[in-house]
Amino acid sequence: MIAVDAAPVLELDEVERTFVGRDGSEVKAVRPSRLHIAPGEIVALVGESGSGKSTLAKIALALELPDKGSVRLEGRDLLRLSKRELRRRRIAMQPVFQDPTAAFNPRRSIRQVLYEAIACRSGHTADPERLALEILHRVGLTPAANFIDRYPHEISGGQRQRLGIARALAAKPKIIIADEPLSGADVSIRGQILNLLLDLRREEGLSILFITHDISIAEVFADRVVVMYRGMIVEEGPASEVLKNPAHPYTRLLWAAVPHIDGDDIEAVRRLIIARPEGSGCPFYSRCVSAIERCAQEMPGSHSLGQTRQYRCFVQPQNQIAG
């Protein structure tokens, strides 16, 4: 299903972004990072709040400009396109938002929302109404005819999140970038929305970049997981392998924090919370149980683990303190 050899839909290379505060203080929101997403691939970008995952998503959507690096969509560097060309090309990637309430103009009916997105498709659409009804049906807002003339605020939160996906689909994208799309939904709706996204990937070959703080979702849902900490991608690889056997201490910490933990894990979390003074080296140093002296001064390089996995840590996985 995942055509690893196919040219990536979205390629972020060596992108970095530093925010400078009014007092001149700097926050490295994204340290030089590389993120490639293949056609039909689901990538989970995992990290705690402030890890830079949302900034990376905004850079991917060309909503935020990186200080350095390139963002290529279907092989074209978005940062080098003219404004007009960027507006035309970016339609191939569509966002799904965390808060579906703020995601819709309160003055537009569902029909207007979908027509607007359909109008952005390349080529002429003869019958926008039929297409809009099809899309509503596709995301499970049925009977579609009952929904099309309502307003987004008149439907439930879970339905609104489906509508958010419907709007994204209406633009006929190659990739959907969803920033915490489940955090506003309750548990039963989360499952439905994840299933919907999986169906869309299977049937339409959509790529999905899924941003979440919940690593357990990545386990069930994603092909590949990318773990971020303080702007640095600390580990990435196939979801099943990374989560079965994390190579980076931070991934272990995240995995241990998932509420399936037993006594030993709780102890591990407790140990990991003990903070150390911050160094100029690895951003995770202050919280890492496996840290060695070198971690405080030097930035760890990227190491390969097998063919598909990468992690950034001086300590080899087998020598790390078990979590």
Place this chain on the structure above:
Amino acid sequence: MAAVARNRAISRLAGSPTTWFSAAFILALILMATVGPYLFGDVDPNTISMSIMAPPSAEFPFGTDELGRDVLQYIVHGAQVSLYVGFSAAFAATILGGLIGAVSGYVGGRIDTLIMRVTEIFQSMPTFVLAALIVALLGPGNNRVILVIALLSWPQTARLMRGEVLRVKRLDFVTAARCLGQSETVILIKEVVPNCLAPVIALGTLTVAQAILLEASLSFFGLTNPDTISWGRILTSGQRYIFQAWWLSLFPGMAIFLTVFSFNVLGDSLRQALDPKS
């Protein structure tokens, strides 16, 4: 929000008797200004009668002035000027302030800082003194008065509009429109501005009241065209005879007071009714 919120806004507006009174008064005033003069058989309000400074009576309900002119007729005709100046000035100020504020808030950066400093300069000047000065320099005339009032009132609207735009432009539906390839101008006009209008309209109503008051003040000091009948001008002649003919001051004074009061109440209620957080 659109349809439902609008209905909710109307029902909330209808709740308060003061609001009802204000709306009814303003409607009556508009009627009076448009068809009122014809109720008097379209006679010239400057017609002089033999009853000089007659107190209110059946023939002259609001009395007559020092030349025997009917005060009621004067007030009816004066309503035209007050409303014309009030509405036009408020309309111009709202459009001007709305445009400037929207651009300022949406573009941001240095342009925003510059525009905000300009509004602060305008807002720190004493409005009436400046209006009086400009009218004195340019000469009287309704349209000049409108221009002056509009030029002095737009900063308030601009600041409000800017604040609303700053709030709305960060919402996700604006990002969604951007990701659909809309241009920034289209986004500002179609997505942002329509969601900023409610408080701006409410402020526009308050601006009508301010404009009417400013026009009356300018007339009172004789700074408007002496040939136009206006409430402020009746007050000017009234203050000379305040001890002999109280009706010359009371009725136009009440007209100004009730009009300004009604517009203020209506503006306030509109603001509350349109505020989704209330």
